[in-house]
Amino acid sequence: xxxxxxxxxxxxxxxxxxxxxxxxxxxxxxxxxxxxxxxxxxxxxxxxxxxxxxxxxxxxxxxxxxxxxxxxxxxxxxxxxxxxxxxxxxxxxxxxxxxxxxxxxxxxxxxxxxxxxxxxxxxxxxxxxxxxxxxxxxxxxxxxxxxxxxxxxxxxxxx
Numbered sequence: 208x209x210x211x212x213x214x215x216x217x218x219x220x221x222x223x224x225x226x227x228x229x230x231x232x233x234x235x236x237x238x239x240x241x242x243x244x245x246x247x248x249x250x251x252x253x254x255x256x257x258x259x260x261x262x263x264x265x266x267x268x269x270x271x272x273x274x275x276x277x278x279x280x281x282x283x284x285x286x287x288x289x290x291x292x293x294x295x296x297x298x299x300x301x302x303x304x305x306x307x308x309x310x311x312x313x314x315x316x317x318x319x320x321x322x323x324x325x326x327x328x329x330x331x332x333x334x335x336x337x338x339x340x341x342x343x344x345x346x347x348x349x350x351x352x353x354x355x356x357x358x359x360x361x362x363x364x365x366x
Contacts, residue, residue, distance in 0.1 A: 235338045238308035241315055244269065245343055245361040253364060256303065256333075256343075264315055264333075266303030274298050286326035297323055303345075306333060320347040329356065 241264055244255050253270040274297070275281055284295040306318030314334035321328045329347035336344065341363040348356025 236308075236313055236335055236340070238264075238315075240335070240340050241306075241308075241333060241343070244364040246364055247361055248359045254303070254361065259304075261305075263304070264306040264308075264318070265301050267301040268298055271298060284323050284326075286323060288326050303331070303333075306331075320345065322347075331356075 239258065241256050242258060244253050246253060251272040252268055254266045255269045256264055256266040259265040271282070273282070282297040283293060284297060284300060285293050287293045287295070300321075300323060302321040302323060304319050304321075306315040308314075309316050312334075314332050316332035318331050318333070319328050320331040329349060330351055331345060331347045332353075334344050334346075335342065343361040343363065345359045345361060346353065346356055347359070348354070
């Protein structure tokens with residue numbers, strides 16, 4: 208009889224703990240939570256993240272602290288490896304593309320990040336942490352190796 212009670216209590220404890228863990232795994236974000244305008248880490252630009260026509264999330268520059276060159280002309284995408292695209296203005300440039308919400312990882316992934324300062328494109332993902340929808344982490348990395356990259360912290364702009 209004592210063994211039966213011990214096993215019953217142990218079984219009940221396991222069920223409670225496993226139920227608690229599954230409650231902890233409930234995701235706190237929805238796919239559209241990412242949309243909005245963010246300050247970049249350096250606060251030298253604002254980026255608008257939006258749901259594109261292809262059903263994936265993209266981001267474009269909507270404001271820059273220094274949008275013009277010293278001669279007064281707008282800054283262009285001069286480092287783009289495609290010569291045909293070097294005349295694009297940096298304001299309005301879509302540089303985040305193809306991000307999809309992954310409910311299991313609670314982040315937006317499988318996207319690309321184009322850096323107009325060096326003309327390179329990286330793999331990337333975006334995520335919030337600890338239920339905070341005002342701080343967005345952008346991780347850009349090389350060749351699918353998430354550990355080989357850099358994370359930038361962006362702050363949501365109050366609208």
